[in-house]
Amino acid sequence: MKILLMGNPNVGKSVVFSRLTGVQVTSSNYPGTTVGYTKGTLKLGEISAELIDVPGTYSLQPACQAEEVARKMLQEEDPDLVVSVLDATNLERNLFLTLQILEKGLPTLVVLNMWDCAQRRGVHLNIQGLSKALGVPVITLVAVTGEGLKELSEVMEEALKNPADYTPQISPMHDDERWAFIGQLITELQKIEHRHPTFLEKLEKASVHPVYGLIIASITIILTLQLVIGLGEFLISNFLDPLYYQYYGPFITETVTNIFPSGIVHEILIGTGYQYETSFGILTTGVYVEFAVVLPYILSFYLFLGLLEDIGYLPRLAVLVDSLMHRLGLHGFSIIPIILGFGCNVPAVLSTRMLEGKREKFIVAALISMSIPCMAQTAVIIGLLGVYGMQYIAVVYGTLFILFISLGMLLNRILPGESPEIFVEIPPYRIPHLKALLQKTWSRVKGFLIEAVPFVFLGILAINLLYILGIMDYLTILVSPLLSNLLGLPDDAIGALIMGFLRKDLATAMLAPLNLTAQQLTVATTFLAVSFPCVATFVVLLKELGVKDLIKVIMIMLGVALLTGTILNLLWSVV
Amino acid sequence: MIMTILNQLENGQKAIIIDINGGRGLIKRLESLNLRKGKEIRKISSAPFQGPIILEVDGCQLALGRGMAAKVTVKPL
Secondary structure, three states, X not given: OEEEEEEOOOOOHHHHHHHHHOOOOOOOOOOOOXXXXXEEEEEEOOEEEEEEEOOOXXXXXXXXXXXXXXXXHHHXXXXXXXXXXXXXXXXXXXXXXXXXXXXXXXXXEEEXXXXXXXXXXXXXXXXXXXXXXXXXXXXXXXXXXXXXXXXXXXXXXXXXXXXXXXXXXXXXXXXXXXXXXXXXXXXXXXXXXXXXXXXXXXXXXXXXXXXXXXXXXXXXXXXXXXXXXXXXXXXXXXXXXXXXXXXXXXXXXXXXXXXXXXXXXXXXXXXXXXXXXXXXXXXHHHHHHHHHHHHHHHHHHHHHHHHHHHHOOHHHHHHHHHHHHHOOOOOHHHHHHHHHHHHOHHHHHHHHHHOOOHHHHHHHHHHHHHHOOOHHHHHHHHHHHHHHOHHXXXXXXXXXXXXXXXXXXXXXXXXXXXXXXXXXXXXXXOOOOHHHXXXXXXXXXXXXXXXXXXXXXXXXXXXXXXXXXXXXXXXXXHHHHHHHHHHOOOHHHHHHHHHOOOOHHHHHHOOHHHOOOHHHHHHHHHHHHHXXXXXXXXXXXXXXXXXXXXXXXXXXXXXXXXXXXXXXXXXXXXO | OOOEEHHHOOOOOEEEEEEEOOOHHHHHHHHHXXXXXXXXEEEEEEOOOXXXXXXXXXXXXXXXXXXXXXXXXXXXX
8 A cells, every 4th residue: 555645845744754654754844855755654553554755846747856756756656545735824826736636536635734823824714615626535734743643544544445435536627727726716715814914924024134134144144153063062071071081981991901902903993092082993082073073063053953944944044145146056045955064965965956957956066065064074173173273263164165156156157057046935934843853853863873883983994904904005105295295284194085085074083193283284174175075975976966977076076175275285385 | 007027016015917928837837836827916025136036925925036027027006
C-alpha cells in the first residue's frame, strides 16, 4: 500500500508526515524546505502502508526541480491513496492543485491544515459542502499540535479498505474552468470576517519595508551571530572543557595506556596525551575537536537558525537582498541555501533544488563550496585564531566575503543566460512551536554526529598511515615548493591540507601543532576554506551538478584557492 | 478608468488585475500563485535598491520581481 502526501509548498506536509510516521523530517516556515522525498511506514489498524512526503508544488505544471519531482511521483508511483494537504488560510490558491489531483481519479483525501490559524483569521467554511462538491472527505487538522490526527488516520484506513468510495468523479478541466469552479466554491462556502491587523502582521510589513526592513535585518543578523557564538562559548567553557580536561581526558589516557603502554596503537589512539591540543590521537584530540569545539557551535547554530526558519524570517530576508543577489547572477531566495551553508555545506547544496535555473544552481553551489565555511570549520577557526585577536578572524571572513562577491559577479558575467526574477510566497510570521524546534535542532545535530564521527576517525587513521608508510614524505617533496613559495607555509602543513578532503574542521585543527605564526595560520585557514570541498560536500555536488559541472567547480576552486592564498600571503608580506 | 502597471501602485493601494502581458509560461506561473485576471490585489511595499514588489492576494503575501510586475496591468481601486 502506498500513500502520497501532496500539497502546495509550506502547508505543513512534513509536519503531517512526521506526526503520522514518527520519522523526523526537517520542516520550516518557508516554501521549499522539502526538496527530495522522504518515505516512512505507518500502521493504520491492520494495514501497513508506505507514506511518501512529496515536495510541495503549486500545480502539476512544474516550475523548478523540486516541483518536477512532485509531478513525476504522482504519475509514476501509482499510489493507492493521495492525501492532499491544504493551507486552510489560503483555500482558493490551494484548491487549484487539489483539483488537478482529484481530476486524476485516484482515491484521495483532502486535509485542511492550520485550521487553528484559519479560525483565528476569521475564516468560516462549510466543510460538508466542500466535501460534497469535491466528492471526497475533507478533514480539518492542526498538524503541529496533532489535533485532528486521529480522525485523519481513521479515514485513511477506511480509504485504503474501500478505495472505490474515496475515488472522486471530477472530469479534467481547463485551467480557466478550474479557476471558475474554485471561485464558485469559495463564494458559496467560505466567509471571512474582517479583523484588525495583529502585531505580527504589522511586523510582517515592517520587515519588508525599504527602511525598517533593513534595520530589522541588521539587528536580526547581528543578534543571531552574537547568540550563536555566545551560546557556543558558554557551553564550551562551562561544560565541555571541564568535562574533557577533568574527567574524559585523564580517564581515556589511563585506560588506553594500561592496555597499550606504547607503540603504534597508543600513538594513533592517544597521540602525545590529552593535555595537548596538538596531540592527534583519535580518542583525545579527535574527540575533543568534534565534541568540545564543534558540537556546541553546531547545536547553537541550528537552534537559532531553526528559530528564524520557524518564525518565517528567511523569505523576508530573501526579498530584501534580492536586488543585491541579482548582481551575482542569483535571486534573493538563494540566500537560504547560503545561510544553510554556514551550518553545513551538504544540506545547503541539496537545497539549491528549490531554485529554478541550472545556471543559478551552479553559481550558488560554487559560491557555497568555496566561500561559505561550515559551522564546524568556523568553530575551529574561532578557537584557533581567536587567541591571537579578532582581527585575524576578520581577515579570514573578510577575504571569503570579497571572494563571494567577486566570484559571483565574475560567474554572472561569463556564464551565458541571466538570473531569473524572484517570484515567491512569503509565509506569515508564526510563533514557533518549542517542541518542534527542539526536535528539529536535535535531528540536525544527530545528522552532524552520524556524518562527522566516522570521517574523523577514518581521517586520523589515514593520516597516521600515510606517515607510517612514508607516503607523506613523498607528497611533501611534491607540493613543498607550492606551499612555501606561494602560501608561505612550512612543509608539514601538507597533512592538514590532505585532511581537508575529509573534514575541514579537523584539518583546520591540525594546523595547531605546527607552530605557525598568526599570519601563516590566517593564510592556511583561508586556503583550507576555499580549496577542495570535504568529501561529503563533494558527493552531493556530484549528485546535484553532474560530473561535468563538478569538474568545472573544482577547477575554479583550486585555482581560486591558490590565488587567494598567494595574494593574501603577498599582501601581508608587503604590509 | 486609468490603467497602470503593478510597479506604479502606491504602497497600501488596492487594484484589480486587468491583464498579464506575457507568454503562456509567465501567465501559468503567476496563475499558480493566484495572480490572474480579475483578482483583487494590494501592494504592500517594494524592497530596497529596486528590489521586488511585495503584494497581497487573498491575505497571502507574494514577492514579485520588477520585470514581471511591469507586465501586470492593473486598475487601481
